[in-house]
Amino acid sequence: MSDVQRFWSHEASNIFCVRASDFDRVTAERDALQQRLNAVDQRIDDFAGGECEWHREDDSGIWHSGCGETWSFHEDGPEENGMHFCHSCGKHLVAEMAEQEQDADWHMNPCKQGHRDVGASGGVAACNQCDEKIEAATTQEAFERWNATHRAPQA
Structure with missing residues (x-):
């Protein structure tokens, strides 16, 4: 068989x-x-949850992702181009704020004598040349009071 x-x-x-x-x-x-x-x-x-932090390489339009990828944009950055998630790892995309943007948020106006060497720390906003100062409970509050009472220089 x-x-x-x-x-x-x-x-x-x-x-x-x-x-x-x-x-x-x-x-x-x-x-x-x-x-x-x-x-x-x-x-x-x-990949579920979490964030992928991106940072820009100078002003070149080149961005580096937290997961090790490199991306290039012709104009603006990932957020301005509608990207909310990393194309590589799928995590929520968080773009690092540029240093000049961070500095602009904490820009202090000159003191009443016109000195520009001013700063805020430890709840005190002060001029480092003439010792003019404003004290507050927080550094943020001192900073805000300083700018509210000191005019920005005319352009």
Whole structure:
């Protein structure tokens, strides 16, 4: 009796035979696919939530992502171009504020004598040349009071 006839005769009685080598191969393929699925699930878990901080390289339009990628923009930056998520890791994109933008937020007007060597720290806004000062509960409050009572120089 041939192998085909034996197979069909076993099929008729609801008994299926599989070679051990085929069984081992299919089992190994299934295990490999499960490992790949587990790895992808882990990546999804790693990317869920969190932030990817981007910083700009000088004024070149080149941006570096926190996950190690580099992006280039012809105009403006990622936020101005409608990017809310990193294209590489999928995390929420946070663009680092440029130093000049940070400095502009804390720009202090000159003292009443016109000195520009002014600063704020430890709840005190002061001129470092003439010792004019304003004290407050917080540095932010001292800074705000200083600018409210000292005019910006005329351009």
